[in-house]
């Protein structure tokens with residue numbers, strides 16, 4: 001049986017840990033040629049050691065020149081997964097202008113940079129094969145529901161959905177699809193850091209779990225099947241959507 005991403009070249013940002021890393025592995029296991037990138041070059045070393053077929057590149061998605069330089073060296077891509085993002089914790093009273101600007105730069109503008117850089121190749125691949133796919137990381141925190149202490153995070157992730165729909169509308173007739181992925185709370189290194197930063201980490205973890213009606217956090221393996229689907233031809237009639245994988249939080 002053919003693998004689901006066979007013959008496809010896919011870029012992933014934030015691939016040194018968490019959902020990005022798990023997605024890069026899932027894409028490779030489905031036959032894709034994967035370009036896994038992260039600002040944390042050391043974090044990519046382990047990925048490359050464990051999965052030598054995955055090509056790794058240090059990349060800071062805040063750096064436009066670096067994004068453009070990498071795009072110039074890669075082949076035309078069939079898919080990109082913009083996964084990089086940061087969770088700022090706080091209400092409007094806790095969000096300084098610098099926090100606001102940083103979150104927008106990393107969570108939203110980075111996608112503008114990568115899509116702009118990779119779009120010519122995506123269009124060529126779409127013309128040749130009929131479809132190419134952009135996947136942007138949003139969150140359940142913005143899709144249909146507000147969450148406390150997520151002022152700038154929720155705002156940026158709502159912007160990701162707006163960006164996704166605009167790109168989808170502009171390129172729907174040219175074969176380039178664009179969708180957003182909206183996970184619930186996923187057990188990743190940064191979630192563990194956020195839990196550890198609470199005065200009572202045990203209670204904080206219980207509170208994260210309590211808001212999940214299925215009674216547990218998501219694992220990265222709950223999320224990657226949706227990413228594989230959205231980058232594969234199985235989803236070739238799907239564009240401009242924000243797809244929730246949230247364990248029923250937004251039912």
Ligand code: NAD
Pocket residue numbers: 013014015016017018019020037038039040043059060061062083084085086087106137138139140182183184185186187188189190191
């Ligand atoms: P994580 O936060 O544990 O890791 C993030 C990775 O991003 C790290 O490897 C880090 O080095 C990299 N990174 C940070 N700044 C970067 C930059 N400037 N350039 C390139 N890479 C950079 O991973 P995660 O928790 O899986 O989160 C990944 C994405 O998923 C984020 O966009 C996040 O908002 C989103 N998300 C996470 C959850 C969750 O509960 N974990 C839920 C919904 C959405």
